[in-house]
Amino acid sequence: MEGMRRPLTGEPLAVDLINTRWRHHGADLDLLETLDGLGQWLEESGQDLGPVREPVRAALTQARDALCGAVEGRPGAEEAINAVLARGLAVRYLDKGRTMERVLFTDDDWQPAWRAVVSYLDLTALAADGIRRCGEPDCVLYFFDPSGRRRWCSMSGCGNRAKGRRFRTRHVPAASDR
Known part of the structure; x- marks a missing residue:
């Protein structure tokens, strides 16, 4: 899986972690399934922490599950998010003003x-419902859109497929009409 090209990179960190699972030609793929994939994601997200280790992969898959649960409104999601947050503490201080x-x-x-x-907390503070799943039924990707107007993960992929389907529905006669 090393060097696997995944769709919709460049989203904010929380969404990018969720999107480490995607579908390609009907097959479900998971970048975090291997340590090589973990290394790729850490590098792509600017979090190169040295040697890639299994405990980091396990923590990220737990966080990804918590994020998916929160975005999808599953029961227990808030507790899962808080369990990850309990692993760190932000300390603020003054340094030269x-x-x-x-x-x-x-x-x-x-x-x-x-x-x-x-x-994720930062994104929901900007737009409570800003993280959404792509409107294409077969797509499992998410995106962040604080405007609430975006419908697809990408216009060039899922958006074009949806528009093409609507066009065919309106303009291609049904078999019974021929």
Whole structure:
């Protein structure tokens, strides 16, 4: 899976973590299934923490499940989010008149997971319903849109497929009409 090209990169960190699972030609793929995939995601998200380790992968998959649950409104999601947040503590302080922040972790393996969940909190503060699932029925990707107008993860992919389907429905005669 090393170097696997995944769709819809560049979303905010929380959404990017959720999108480490996607569907390609009917097959479900998971970038975090392997340590190589974990290394790729850490590098792509700017969180290169040194050696890629299984405990980091386990923490990120737990955080991803918590984020998915929160976005989908599943029971117990808030507790799952809070369990990840409990792994770190942000300490604010002054340094030469500037407000600074340092995060203390119960275990450094939780840093990327904690940062992704904090990103979710920041996004929901901007737009409570801003993280949404793509409107294409076969797509499992999410995106952040604070305006609430976007319907698809990408216009060039899922948006064009949906528009093409609507066009065919309106303009291609049914078999019984021929």
